[in-house]
Amino acid sequence: MKKSSEVLLVEDFIVIFHAGWSWTIGSVIVGVRCLIMEHPGVVELRPSKAAPAIHVRVLRSWVPDYRDNELHFLLVDQEGLGIQVVTKDNDCTNVRSRLQIQGCYEIKCYACVKVDDFTAVITHPAMIRLGTASVITPIADTEELPTQYFEFASRRKMELEAQKEKGIVDFIGVYLKIEDKTSKADRPFVVLTLRDSSNQDMTIALWKQIATSSHRFNRRSIEMATSPAIVAFTSLQVKKNKYGLQLQSTNATYVYLNPQHVEAVLLKEMWQKQEPHHPTSQSVPDNDVPISDLLQLQPTEITGKTYTIKAAVTEIEATKDWYYTACPKCNQSVLPADTEWFCTKDGMLKKANTMYKIITTVTDYTGGIQAVIFDRAGRQLLGMTCEELTAKENPVETLHSIIGKQAYMGIELQHDKKTHAMKCIVNKVSFPVANSTEQVSSSLTGTIQTPHPTTPAQKPNSGTTAKRQLEFHDSNQPPKKHGKGALTD
Numbered sequence: 001m002k003k004s005s006e007v008l009l010v011e012d013f014i015v016i017f018h019a020g021w022s023w024t025i026g027s028v029i030v031g032v033r034c035l036i037m038e039h040p041g042v043v044e045l046r047p048s049k050a051a052p053a054i055h056v057r058v059l060r061s062w063v064p065d066y067r068d069n070e071l072h073f074l075l076v077d078q079e080g081l082g083i084q085v086v087t088k089d090n091d092c093t094n095v096r097s098r099l100q101i102q103g104c105y106e107i108k109c110y111a112c113v114k115v116d117d118f119t120a121v122i123t124h125p126a127m128i129r130l131g132t133a134s135v136i137t138p139i140a141d142t143e144e145l146p147t148q149y150f151e152f153a154s155r156r157k158m159e160l161e162a163q164k165e166k167g168i169v170d171f172i173g174v175y176l177k178i179e180d181k182t183s184k185a186d187r188p189f190v191v192l193t194l195r196d197s198s199n200q201d202m203t204i205a206l207w208k209q210i211a212t213s214s215h216r217f218n219r220r221s222i223e224m225a226t227s228p229a230i231v232a233f234t235s236l237q238v239k240k241n242k243y244g245l246q247l248q249s250t251n252a253t254y255v256y257l258n259p260q261h262v263e264a265v266l267l268k269e270m271w272q273k274q275e276p277h278h279p280t281s282q283s284v285p286d287n288d289v290p291i292s293d294l295l296q297l298q299p300t301e302i303t304g305k306t307y308t309i310k311a312a313v314t315e316i317e318a319t320k321d322w323y324y325t326a327c328p329k330c331n332q333s334v335l336p337a338d339t340e341w342f343c344t345k346d347g348m349l350k351k352a353n354t355m356y357k358i359i360t361t362v363t364d365y366t367g368g369i370q371a372v373i374f375d376r377a378g379r380q381l382l383g384m385t386c387e388e389l390t391a392k393e394n395p396v397e398t399l400h401s402i403i404g405k406q407a408y409m410g411i412e413l414q415h416d417k418k419t420h421a422m423k424c425i426v427n428k429v430s431f432p433v434a435n436s437t438e439q440v441s442s443s444l445t446g447t448i449q450t451p452h453p454t455t456p457a458q459k460p461n462s463g464t465t466a467k468r469q470l471e472f473h474d475s476n477q478p479p480k481k482h483g484k485g486a487l488t489d
Contacts, residue, residue, distance in 0.1 A: 039053070039054065039055040039077075039078065039106075040052045040053070040054060041054065041077040041078060041079045041081060042054060042056070042075070042077045042079075042081050042082075042083040042124065043077075043079060043081050045083065045112045045124075045126045045128070046112060046125060046126050047112050047113055047114045047115075047125070047126050048111075048112065048113075049112055050112075051108075051109075051110050051111055051112050051128075052108075053106055053107065053108040054075075054077060054106070054107055055077065055078060055104070055105070055106050055139060055145065056075040056076060056077050056083075056104070056105060056107060056145065057075065057076050057102065057103070057104050057105075057145040057146065057147065058073055058074075058075060058099050058100065058101055058102065058103050058104075058105065059073075059074045059075065059076055059082075059101070059102070059147070059148065059149055060073065060074040060101065060234070060252070060254050061073045061074075061096070061099070061101060062251050062252045063251055064118070064119040064251055064252070065250060065251050067118075067119060069088055069089050069092075070086060070087070070088050070092070070119070071086075071087050071088075071092040071095065071096060072084060072085060072086050072087075072119060072252070073085040073087075073099060074121070074122070074149065075107075075128070076145065076146050076149045077145070078144045078145055080146050080149070081124070082122050082124060082149040082151075083122075083124045083126065083127070083128055084115075084119075084120060084121065084122055084124065084127050084128070085127065085128045085129075085130055086113070086116070086119070086127050086128070086129055086130075087129070087130045087131065090132070091130065091131040091132050094131075094132045095130050095131070095132075095134070095136075098136045099136065102147065103138060104138065104139045104140065104141050104142060104145055105136050105137060105138055105139060106135075106136075106137045106139050107128075107130070107134065107135070107136055107137075108134070108135040108137075109133060109134045109135045110128050110129060110130050110131075110134050111128075111129045112126045112127070112128060112129075113126065113127050113128075113129045114126070114127070115127055117166055118166070120168075121168050121234070121235040121250075121252045122149075122151055123151060147260070148256065148259055148260055148261070150170045150172070150232060150234065150259065150261060150263075151169075151170050152169075152170045152171065152172050152232075152261075152263055153169035153170060153171065153238075155196070155198050155200070155245075157169065158171075158238050158245055158247075159240070159245070161238045162238045162239055162240035162245060163240075167237065167238040167239070168235055168236065168237060168238070168250070168252075169236055169238050169247070170232065170233065170234045170235070170236070171194075171196070171202065171204065171232070171233045171236055171247055172196070172197075172230065172231070172232040172233070172259070172261070172263050172264065172267065173194030173195050173196045173197075173202060173230070173231065173267065174194055174195045174228045174229070174230060174231075174267050174268075174270075174271050175192065175194055175222055175225070175228070175229040175230070175231045176192075176193040176194060176195060176201065177192070177193050177410070177428070178190060178191070178192050178193075178219065178222070178223065178306065179191045179193075179306075180304075180305055180306065181205075187207070187208065188208050188211075189205050189206060189207050189208060189211060190205070190206045190211040190217075190219070191203055191204070191205050191206075192204045192206070192222075192231065194231060195267075195271075196267075197263065197266060197267060197270065199270070202245065202247065203246065203247070204233055204236065204247045204248065204249075205246070205247070205248040205249065206248075206249045206253070206255070207248065207249050209249075209251070210249040210253050210255070211249075212304075216253065216254050216255060217254075217255040218255075218257065219304075220412075221257055221330065221331060222255075222257055223306075223376075223410075223412075223427040223428070224331055224374050224375065224376060224427055225257055225258070225331065225376065226331075226353075226355070226375050226376060226379070226385075227271075227376050227379060227380075228267070228268050228271035228272065229257060229258065229376075230257070230258050230259065230264040230267050230268060231255060231256070231257055232255070232256040232259040232261070232263075232264070233247070233249075233253060233254075233255055233256075234252065234253055234254045234255075234256075235249075235250050235252035235253050235254070236248060236249060236250065236253060237249075237250050287308065288308045288309055288310040288408060289307050289308065289309060290309075290364060290365070290366040290367075291309055291311065291362075291363070291364045291366050291367045291368065291369050292366035292367045293366075294307060294309070294369065294413060294422065294424075295367065295369065295422050297413065297422070299415040302412075302413040302414075302415065305412070305413070306410055306411065306412055306427075307410075307411050307412075307413065308408055308409065308410055308411070309362070309364060309408070309409050309411060310364055310406065310407070310408055310409075311362040311363055311364040311406070311407070311409060312362065312363060312364075312403075312404055312405055312406045312407065313360045313361070313362055313371075313373075313381075313402050313403050313404070313405065314360075314361050314362065314363040314368065314403065314404075315360060315361040315403075316358060316359070316360050316399065316400065316402075316403065317359040317360065317361075320359040321357070322356065322357065322358045322359070322399060323354055323355060323356055323357055323358075323386050323389075323390065324354075324355060324357045325341070325352045325353070325354060325355075326352060326353045326354070326355040326375075327341075327343040327345065327346055327349060327352065327353075328349070328351065328352065328353050329343070329345075329346045329349075330343065330345050330346055331353075331355065331375070332344070332345060334349065334352050353387075354386045354387045354390055355374070355375035355378075355386050356373060356374060356375045356377075356378030356379070356382075356386045357372060357373075357374060357375075358372070358373040358378055358399070358402075359371075359372055360372075360373055362409065362424075362426070369422060369423065369424055370421070370423045370424070371409075371411070371423070371424045371425070371426050372423070372424075372425050372426065373426045374425060374426065374427060376427060376428055377409070377410075377426040377427055377428055377429045380428065380429040380430070381402045381405065381407070381429050382398065382399070382401070382402060405431075406431075407429045407430065407431050408429065408430045408431070409426045409428070409429055410426070410427050410428040410429070411424040411425060411426050411427065412424060412425045412427065
């Protein structure tokens with residue numbers, strides 16, 4: 001029975017009660033409760049108490065820090081409430097084989113246990129203990145079971161959690177930039193800078209275990225996402241030092257791009273109001289690398305790295321389309337299927353996005369390199385979305401306005417195995433502070449004749465910034481007192 005019918009049934013009973021049939025109140029309450037709670041949720045589960053059959057979706061799994069003999073899962077029920085599962089020792093392999101991420105299950109024959117402060121990542125007062133004897137039955141996928149779960153912390157909440165030895169929080173913000181770093185102990189990690197709902201910047205360090213796991217952290221999707229890109233992080237360790245709050249990953253951390261959450265909607269609205277005057281549109285990166293130096297790198301040296309160059313577009317390739325039709329979920333190319341679209345990753349779609357993919361040559365004072373400018377960088381260069389540009393009467397003329405604009409470009413290098421040449425992907429652009437429309441010298445552009453590219457027929461489409469310095473302590477030794485926020489390695 002659908003929820004709408006259940007609500008009507010409750011209202012009918014209330015009407016009957018007010019009509020004077022007060023003797024029915026007991027059976028009414030029992031009957032309504034049975035209908036609404038056909039599958040009991042996790043809200044009433046308590047340590048050592050009843051453990052009824054529950055219908056849940058599996059969202060995450062991880063091995064806790066310094067607990068190699070344990071395997072944990074996060075479940076969510078039809079009311080959108082989360083609970084943590086723990087299985088231990090020989091039971092881990094059995095349970096892992098029966099629970100798949102994003103799978104829906106009925107779970108019976110389990111126990112509710114006390115929360116382990118060392119491993120807990122959410123606030124539910126109980127944990128579920130599963131074992132080989134637990135009854136786990138797959139059920140049909142349903143929209144009634146959410147696909148994501150977060151417990152985002154406010155600034156005040158993070159301040160309080162930072163005072164604890166075991167402070168763990170979820171965080172959400174607008175993506176600003178990403179950098180590759182190395183700790184004092186020569187451990188690589190990735191640092192993301194985001195802007196939160198209080199309009200302040202926050203840095204999040206992802207250690208190698210998370211940063212190199214594509215199902216935990218899809219770096220390319222984040223860097224290529226249309227601005228504003230909203231990024232959510234789960235189970236981060238929060239600490240406070242003389243520089244302020246610092247967040248870093250744990251073994252339980254997952255990273256989500258544009259999550260389905262009201263906080264994401266509010267952040268997008270906040271950003272869109274500020275974007276025309278946003279300080280990141282005119283900035284000076286820490287350092288930029290001459291293109292001639294990048295061309296000397298070996299293929300083994302560029303994997304997973306990003307660079308900043310100060311250059312200008314000096315040529316647009318005329319024989320290539322300058323936009324593509326993309327999946328609104330993952331941004332990869334989609335194929336037309338009658339009135340719909342097909343994405344090899346996300347399946348059939350009712351609509352698709354039009355996104356920039358401009359094949360160019362970018363040049364600095366040392367040389368040039370072939371570059372593909374993707375959607376985010378294209379928007380920053382042109383000041384409009386790709387759909388807005390394709391709707392113009394003469395989009396090619398506007399497209400050519402990017403030629404000669406000198407800018408800082410965040411790029412990834414790629415080695416072309418066929419031509420053995422180095423190419424790059426431009427993911428983001430910012431303009432020098434001194435002159436946001438500065439032109440490159442005539443020695444670079446004066447002799448270059450750029451043919452006009454053809455415009456393909458468009459397919460139908462059915463501020464205050466708080467800067468924080470990182471100071472992450474690195475140690476391969478476990479802490480003297482175990483805490484759920486221990487560093488991951």
